[in-house]
Amino acid sequence: MSHLLEVRNLVTEFGVKLGLRAVNDVSFSLKRGKVLGLVGESGSGKSVTGFSIMGLLDRPGRVAAGRILFDGIDLATLSDGEMRRLRGKRIAMVFQDPMMTLNPVLTIGTQMIEAVLAHDPVSKEVARQRSRDALGLVGIPSPEERLSAYPHEFSGGMRQRVAIAIALLHHPDLIIADEPTTALDVTIQSQIISEFQKLTEQSNTAVIWITHDLAIVSRVADDIAVMYAGRLVEMGSVRNVLGDPRHPYTKGLIMSVPSQNRRGEPLRQILGMTPAISRLPSGCSFRTRCDRATEACAVMPDLMAEDHRAFRCFHPMTRIDA
Amino acid sequence: MAISLIRRLIQALFVILAMTVIVFVGVSVIGNPVDILINPDANQAERLRLIAHYGLDQPLWKQYLLFLQGLMHGDFGDSFVYGRPALGLILERLPATFELAISALLIAIVVGLPLGLYAGLHPHRISSRIIMSGSILGFSLPTFWVGLMLVMVFSVELHWLPTNGRGATAEMLGVQWSFLTRDGLAHLLLPAFNLALFKTSLVLRLTRAGVQEVLPQDYIKFARAKGLADRRIIFVHVLKNLMIPLVTIIGLEFGSLIAFSVVTESIFAWPGMGKLIIDSINLLDRPVIVAYLMMMVVLFVALNFLIDVCYTLLDPRVRLDAKA
Numbered sequence: 001m002s003h004l005l006e007v008r009n010l011v012t013e014f015g016v017k018l019g020l021r022a023v024n025d026v027s028f029s030l031k032r033g034k035v036l037g038l039v040g041e042s043g044s045g046k047s048v049t050g051f052s053i054m055g056l057l058d059r060p061g062r063v064a065a066g067r068i069l070f071d072g073i074d075l076a077t078l079s080d081g082e083m084r085r086l087r088g089k090r091i092a093m094v095f096q097d098p099m100m101t102l103n104p105v106l107t108i109g110t111q112m113i114e115a116v117l118a119h120d121p122v123s124k125e126v127a128r129q130r131s132r133d134a135l136g137l138v139g140i141p142s143p144e145e146r147l148s149a150y151p152h153e154f155s156g157g158m159r160q161r162v163a164i165a166i167a168l169l170h171h172p173d174l175i176i177a178d179e180p181t182t183a184l185d186v187t188i189q190s191q192i193i194s195e196f197q198k199l200t201e202q203s204n205t206a207v208i209w210i211t212h213d214l215a216i217v218s219r220v221a222d223d224i225a226v227m228y229a230g231r232l233v234e235m236g237s238v239r240n241v242l243g244d245p246r247h248p249y250t251k252g253l254i255m256s257v258p259s260q261n262r263r264g265e266p267l268r269q270i271l272g273m274t275p276a277i278s279r280l281p282s283g284c285s286f287r288t289r290c291d292r293a294t295e296a297c298a299v300m301p302d303l304m305a306e307d308h309r310a311f312r313c314f315h316p317m318t319r320i321d322a
Numbered sequence: 323m324a325i326s327l328i329r330r331l332i333q334a335l336f337v338i339l340a341m342t343v344i345v346f347v348g349v350s351v352i353g354n355p356v357d358i359l360i361n362p363d364a365n366q367a368e369r370l371r372l373i374a375h376y377g378l379d380q381p382l383w384k385q386y387l388l389f390l391q392g393l394m395h396g397d398f399g400d401s402f403v404y405g406r407p408a409l410g411l412i413l414e415r416l417p418a419t420f421e422l423a424i425s426a427l428l429i430a431i432v433v434g435l436p437l438g439l440y441a442g443l444h445p446h447r448i449s450s451r452i453i454m455s456g457s458i459l460g461f462s463l464p465t466f467w468v469g470l471m472l473v474m475v476f477s478v479e480l481h482w483l484p485t486n487g488r489g490a491t492a493e494m495l496g497v498q499w500s501f502l503t504r505d506g507l508a509h510l511l512l513p514a515f516n517l518a519l520f521k522t523s524l525v526l527r528l529t530r531a532g533v534q535e536v537l538p539q540d541y542i543k544f545a546r547a548k549g550l551a552d553r554r555i556i557f558v559h560v561l562k563n564l565m566i567p568l569v570t571i572i573g574l575e576f577g578s579l580i581a582f583s584v585v586t587e588s589i590f591a592w593p594g595m596g597k598l599i600i601d602s603i604n605l606l607d608r609p610v611i612v613a614y615l616m617m618m619v620v621l622f623v624a625l626n627f628l629i630d631v632c633y634t635l636l637d638p639r640v641r642l643d644a645k646a
């Protein structure tokens with residue numbers, strides 16, 4: 001089966017200065033019905049990657065290099081109108097901050113119905129029906145009444161579910177879900193996760209699941225891509241990467257998650273902070289925080305491929321190190 | 323809502339009371355109406371008779387009490403100058419001023435809103451910069467100077483438009499209006515434009531600022547992520563958010579349009595309240611001044627209330643607060 005989405009050497013810049021590359025040389029691909037977990041610390045470029053695919057970068061952000069192929073189409077070649085017809089219909093996105101996603105002065109119903117009508121020439125009644133069903137699907141009680149409510153009458157979790165319902169309206173081929181369950185409590189989180197899983201199975205929808213939470217990734221994702229300071233540092237199947245990481249940063253992320261198997265051991269945080277993208281060290285971006293760094297790391301390591309996985313490190317870990 | 327209206331009416335009552343005291347004291351400080359009103363050649367007996375007739379022979383506090391007494395019976399007093407009820411004089415002029423103010427407001431909205439929208443959506447275009455520079459001119463040129471220039475160019479030089487009075491009027495709802503006749507409309511055009519200039523710039527700049535505030539919001543990005551057409555995003559998502567500050571300002575400005583129509587009415591000899599009040603102040607015609615100012619207070623209270631009503635209609639978040 002060919003890939004639904006192929007991102008090749010994507011570079012996204014804010015400002016013309018070379019240093020401001022929020023996304024740098026990122027490549028990955030995704031098949032229909034598969035889930036890719038995109039992880040990394042705050043500011044590593046996860047959301048910007050998502051917006052680059054959607055064609056929704058804020059000024060002055062722009063895709064400076066690379067190609068994004070969706071179902072064989074190079075998205076850069078599409079006109080504004082063609083891109084608009086794709087957005088919401090075949091590629092949908094759930095935003096990170098549910099409190100800001102919905103327009104405060106329009107009812108939920110208005111904002112859902114317009115999303116249906118933007119792509120399908122159906123009657124308003126049908127659009128309303130579909131909106132109601134979508135709300136029910138994400139577990140919003142009495143959806144008929146909620147349609148005439150305004151966003152401020154919803155909690156953050158409820159708003160996120162509305163946003164997810166909107167993303168599901170057209171059964172898209174690809175959903176970019178930016179921290180979709182962060183604002184939700186654990187029960188609802190599970191409900192939403194199984195909803196996504198059902199969707200990927202039934203409608204063959206592919207999902208890019210952006211999150212900080214490795215536990216969620218291990219539950220929902222087939223593959224995982226780890227970002228650090230705008231670059232992919234490790235990528236592969238969830239089982240391989242989380243069970244047997246190669247990159248010291250991945251390892252650090254795993255160690256900072258509470259786990260059943262290491263109960264009693266202290267959690268280990270990665271030392272230091274992600275440096276600002278305008279002040280990255282030369283060579284390997286992680287080298288200021290890496291305990292395996294040597295002089296060799298003063299040059300940028302290439303992505304090295306090893307059976308079904310890739311990582312960007314001169315001194316990869318092995319199972320023995322773990 | 324009803325409670326807040328009642329509270330405001332009571333507040334307005336106090337404002338009116340305080341204001342009337344100030345006017346009474348103020349006018350008596352500025353001068354004695356008698357000196358202006360009474361023919362210097364009149365003999366002493368005639369003088370005394372007139373002074374007694376106006377009640378000006380009484381001490382000020384007694385005059386004030388008499389005025390309040392009259393108010394209880396809906397009597398605002400007679401104009402010293404015209405010898406007719408002050409309120410009637412003002413109400414007679416009200417339609418002319420209202421017509422002028424509403425026309426100016428319409429021009430301000432019809433011109434300012436689309437231009438502001440355009441300048442906000444395309445801030446980097448040269449045309450937007452020209453629009454914004456123009457709005458600075460609209461802000462800073464004094465109304466009277468622009469009025470004189472308009473008269474010079476369109477009336478004196480080009481002979482396109484008349485400059486004096488309301489022109490022919492026609493009746494609607496028992497009131498005479500200029501805009502109903504061709505001649506009246508021609509008379510209305512220049513003063514309305516003159517009065518509108520400042521407000522147009524205001525609406526324009528407010529709209530642009532609002533657009534620039536709303537556009538970077540996540541909900542606009544999300545609207546685009548849904549694949550909505552630009553038209554819908556601008557005219558529904560952006561505009562609906564803009565209406566809240568705009569309605570507030572436009573409502574408040576309508577009050578000031580009426581209050582400040584004085585300059586325009588004087589230049590174009592527009593027979594409205596503004597011209598009446600200026601004449602009355604010159605002649606120390608206290609009953610007219612008091613009645614006019616009282617009406618202004620009532621007008622502003624009413625406008626504020628209307629704005630609040632619009633607010634609750636436009637902003638769902640306010641509605642909830644009111645319920646709570």
Ligand SMILES: Nc1ncnc2c1ncn2[C@@H]1O[C@H](COP(=O)(O)OP(=O)(O)OP(=O)(O)O)[C@@H](O)[C@H]1O
Pocket residue numbers: 014022040041042043044045046047048049058059060061096277
């Ligand atoms: N509108 C913008 N203007 C300028 N720089 C931006 C803008 N948006 C993002 N960036 C830059 O891109 C970098 C990556 O941001 P991004 O939002 O993708 O991080 P993230 O991985 O999603 O983090 P988080 O987990 O906090 O959401 C940031 O360091 C920021 O400096």
Ligand code: SF4
Pocket residue numbers: 247248249284285286287288290291292293294296297301312313314315316
């Ligand atoms: S390349 Fe060197 S500095 Fe970078 S992660 Fe590997 S060991 Fe650490």
Ligand SMILES: [Mg+2]
Pocket residue numbers: 046047048096178
């Ligand atoms: Mg993000």
